[in-house]
Amino acid sequence: MQHYEIAIVGGGLAGSVAALALGRAGRKVCLVAAPVTGDDGRTTALMDQSVRYLERLGIWDRIAPSTAALSIMQILDGTNRLLRAPPAQFRASDISLAAFGYNIPNKALAEVLDTALAAEPNVTRIAETVASVAVSTDKVSISTADGEIIEADFVIGADGRKSITREAAGIGVKTWSYPQSAVVLIFSHTLPHGNVSTEFHTESGPFTQVPLPGSRSSLVWVVRPEEAARLVALPLDELSATVETRMQSLLGKVTVERQAQAWPLSSMMAERFGSGRVALIGEAAHAFPPIGAQGLNLSLRDSMTLADLLSATRDKAIPADAGDRYNRRRRVDVMSRTVSVDLLNRSLLSDFLPVQMVRTAGIHVLNAVSPLRNVLMQEGVEPGRGVKNLVMGLGKGLKAGLKQQIRR
Incomplete structure (x- = not known):
């Protein structure tokens, strides 16, 4: 039986990035996933925040070409x-x-991640199908299809929409x-x-x-x-x-x-994104149509949050409530993006004239009001950036106005 600080179930793009990030954060990580089969012909638009994250992980220069x-x-x-x-x-x-x-291209990103993980000393890869996951208050046990048992202090489910990890944690989902x-x-x-x-x-x-x-x-x-x-x-x-x-x-x-x-196309959102010694990322936690370049960028923000919460420099022992802390940190971002994509997609499908009027009016407003358009662009690139810059701009304007009043 092998013991690790963190086990990650699922070796897609989300799971691979999380494994690399947590290994670089000083944790001993085990990535358990069957070899990927099939040819993924899709591409992913990585927004500026995600690009800067991959730069910090030291792999962007290999992806950029x-x-x-x-x-x-x-x-x-x-x-x-x-x-x-x-x-x-x-x-x-x-x-x-x-x-x-x-x-x-997803294939190019996956190849770079595979190379980086192979060279990361804190990450062990086990190329086996996960048969079961058992979660208790003090540990997590993972059984593979060939009978191997892996124990960990914390488990991350990156195993897709039919997540075994999510089921083991007793977390329900809403799908449509x-x-x-x-x-x-x-x-x-x-x-x-x-x-x-x-x-x-x-x-x-x-x-x-x-x-x-x-x-x-x-x-x-x-x-x-x-x-x-x-x-x-x-x-x-x-x-x-x-x-x-x-x-x-x-x-x-x-x-x-x-x-x-x-x-x-379908959407799915877990009722919780973490609990106790479990966290869910990627399509184990959320999934929606490929609109607005949100899918993998949202998953990378899952990894950013986990790397921050579980970094070895914070606490040597992983807290028993780390999953609950993660859930609180991710809830607003995931829910707001899911609702936004769902509303936009439904507005395109609707033949209801008032809905068309609202969508058309919204585009007119964005064209006419550049500050609003800029805030929207900043929010699309990084949640909170647009609002933060707007508040800072208003603060600077207020300060300048007060100085003028004082001079008078």
Whole structure:
């Protein structure tokens, strides 16, 4: 029987980042996960806060060559509805950033993480399927499919929507589905993207193009499930022409590089994100549609919080209520992002005229009121940044006003 300070169940991107972060924070970590199978053709837009976190972990320089900057994001109304929203453009330079973030293929990120974990002395990897997890007040026991027993002071469930860890902790979930699937693919194009990401809002959901290095982009196209099945089955030349038409030829001639993949859309949120000697991260804790580049960025904030709470420099022994502390720290962020993405997605699907009016009016306001637009951009990059900067700006303005009054 082996004993570790922290065991992480699940070896996806969220679990791998958490293992690396906690190992670098001085904890003895065991990452238990079966080898990953299948080819993930998706990409992830990592926002500025996430990029700076990966820089602190010492791996960003190895990831950067596979990424493309997101310097401008624009929203275009691609519907045929009576009320259509005006075009909206968001520039990173308006909030003093070179880029909102960077887009990277999931496969490239996973490869860098694998290399970093293999070289991290505080992390042990056990490539086995977890059969069961047992949680008590003083320890956690993990049994693998081949009969190995692992004990830990604390366990992190990064084992996805059907989390064994979450079930062992007795934490329930709320789930809901959407009549949509996300078609994901990578394509090349004849016109440069200029580090601009374009999101068309359509009646079935967003059609989002995100830059990749060179004259290439990734695409997440949210459609009805039957339409997703049709698109995935198309020959590549027909699919390329369909994507080009939907994009209004903004990037010239489109060539889809390989067969598209389709993922059904649903949302899930755990009733708690931690309890006692258990914490949940990634899709064991929260999952929602790929809208607004929130999924993995939210998971990385899970890891940031855990690394802060469980750093060996704070307490040598991991507190018995560490999971409860984590739950309190993560609740507002996870719930607010989940609700925001859900409302936005439902507003795109709704044919109810008042809902369309509110969405259209909201875009008009963002175009007209630059301070509000900047606050929204800052909040999208890092929760709390926009509000903090707004308060600081108001404070500086108030102080300057008081000084003028005193001089008079």
